[in-house]
Amino acid sequence: MRITQANWDTNFKSIRESSTWNNQVDQELKMHKIHMYPAKFPSFLIGKSLEYARKNSITVNSIGDIFCGCGTTALEAKVNDKEFWGCDINPVATLIAKVKRETYSKNILNKYYENIVTVYTNNYSEIPDYIVQNDRILYWFWPKQIEDLSQLLNAIKLIIPKGKYQDFFLVAFSNILKRSSKWLTKSIKPQIDPAKPIYPVFESFKSQYITMLRAVEEINTKVSNSPNAQIINRNFLRLNVNESILDMLITSPPYVTSYEYADLHQLSTMWLGYTNDFRELRNGTIGSIYNQSLNNLDIEGLDEFAIDTYRNLSNADAKSPRAALKYFIDMRDTINKSYSLINPGGMAVFVIGNTTYKDIYIDNAKYLTKCMLNRGFGEIEVMKRKISSKILSPYRDKRGKFSNNKNHKKIYSYEFVIIARKPSNG
Numbered sequence: 001m002r003i004t005q006a007n008w009d010t011n012f013k014s015i016r017e018s019s020t021w022n023n024q025v026d027q028e029l030k031m032h033k034i035h036m037y038p039a040k041f042p043s044f045l046i047g048k049s050l051e052y053a054r055k056n057s058i059t060v061n062s063i064g065d066i067f068c069g070c071g072t073t074a075l076e077a078k079v080n081d082k083e084f085w086g087c088d089i090n091p092v093a094t095l096i097a098k099v100k101r102e103t104y105s106k107n108i109l110n111k112y113y114e115n116i117v118t119v120y121t122n123n124y125s126e127i128p129d130y131i132v133q134n135d136r137i138l139y140w141f142w143p144k145q146i147e148d149l150s151q152l153l154n155a156i157k158l159i160i161p162k163g164k165y166q167d168f169f170l171v172a173f174s175n176i177l178k179r180s181s182k183w184l185t186k187s188i189k190p191q192i193d194p195a196k197p198i199y200p201v202f203e204s205f206k207s208q209y210i211t212m213l214r215a216v217e218e219i220n221t222k223v224s225n226s227p228n229a230q231i232i233n234r235n236f237l238r239l240n241v242n243e244s245i246l247d248m249l250i251t252s253p254p255y256v257t258s259y260e261y262a263d264l265h266q267l268s269t270m271w272l273g274y275t276n277d278f279r280e281l282r283n284g285t286i287g288s289i290y291n292q293s294l295n296n297l298d299i300e301g302l303d304e305f306a307i308d309t310y311r312n313l314s315n316a317d318a319k320s321p322r323a324a325l326k327y328f329i330d331m332r333d334t335i336n337k338s339y340s341l342i343n344p345g346g347m348a349v350f351v352i353g354n355t356t357y358k359d360i361y362i363d364n365a366k367y368l369t370k371c372m373l374n375r376g377f378g379e380i381e382v383m384k385r386k387i388s389s390k391i392l393s394p395y396r397d398k399r400g401k402f403s404n405n406k407n408h409k410k411i412y413s414y415e416f417v418i419i420a421r422k423p424s425n426g
């Protein structure tokens with residue numbers, strides 16, 4: 001549906017579902033699955049956006065993702081032979097994204113892997129202080145797992161010089177951390193699973209390595225080009241954008257108070273030495289409940305739609321509204337900065353869903369669209385697509401409660417794909 005200043009107040013829920021944007025037909029590349037990441041979007045959205053660009057005569061040589069997460073866009077840009085620029089505040093995200101975007105030789109990987117096995121089996125090294133002295137690591141891991149993980153990390157760093165091959169094995173290491181710990185698997189909140197079995201570290205690493213090697217084999221048969229890519233670990237809102245560089249920006253912004261990315265990646269950030277206190281990494285993370293610092297200047301000029309939602313939240317609960325208000329400010333600034341990053345005549349694709357918080361419906365998609373209109377984006381199209389939650393069961397019993405019974409009513413949730421253009425004279 002085309003949205004303009006005249007009809008922006010349309011109820012987005014009433015927009016007809018778009019079958020074009022609904023489902024992935026082909027299987028995703030194995031490389032997309034080398035590391036778990038919350039709220040990763042489906043890779044076919046990039047191909048669909050490129051198709052949209054072609055139909056609308058938009059030439060796309062460079063693609064960017066300002067919240068690049070684990071690199072879905074980075075990899076798909078490579079598959080489609082496009083240059084890529086990406087950014088994420090989470091160092092684990094940018095590590096994974098870089099590895100997905102890189103090109104690897106299977107023989108070199110195998111050689112490094114054999115050497116890691118030898119050093120892991122034969123060399124004993126002391127557990128480093130930053131691990132022994134970290135209470136959170138002692139909380140999440142059994143002593144034997146700490147010892148084995150330390151040996152493994154030491155072997156990787158000893159054998160492989162810093163660079164893309166070391167990064168590859170660090171990603172493999174990172175993805176076995178949750179399995180090797182007491183962390184309740186697939187939980188979106190960090191919590192201990194008291195009944196969790198102890199999985200041997202090296203077996204998990206070996207099977208993770210094989211999975212990643214298969215991913216490399218597959219991508220090497222399908223993709224031969226490697227256009228330029230730059231992936232940076234930064235807070236997008238703190239970035240100085242001096243020039244436009246992207247023909248197409250495609251991204252899925254965080255939702256208000258949804259995932260605590262810093263908390264969910266704490267095992268990796270601590271083991272890989274990005275921080276001793278993972279809570280530091282909450283700073284600046286959009287949508288985090290801890291990201292609430294405001295000053296009056298920020299609020300000035302904020303769209304009334306955001307202020308209304310803030311008021312509704314304030315009436316419902318005393319604690320959370322500041323975080324929501326901060327989120328609205330951050331999203332407005334995101335849109336303004338994105339505009340500067342896109343070349344005149346280029347396009348932006350935002351994929352975003354709506355949320356309910358303390359029983360208040362938060363229309364993230366509509367707010368984002370309003371910010372785009374305010375900034376001067378044109379030709380705004382909003383598409384509604386169906387999503388099925390991988391975490392919650394989509395089935396509900398007669399009373400509306402979650403159920404695993406497939407005969408019960410299926411409730412779908414939706415998200416929105418918002419496409420817009422920067423005017424050629426913008």
Ligand SMILES: C[S@@+](CC[C@H](N)C(=O)[O-])C[C@H]1O[C@@H](n2cnc3c(N)ncnc32)[C@H](O)[C@@H]1O
Nearest residue numbers: 040041067069070072088089090235236285286
């Ligand atoms: C919905 S996820 C993106 C997932 C991505 N599309 C993928 O497929 O992996 C949102 C991302 O925004 C990042 N993020 C949150 N605040 C940020 C900020 N201020 N600057 C840059 N990235 C940020 C989070 O770390 C998270 O990776």
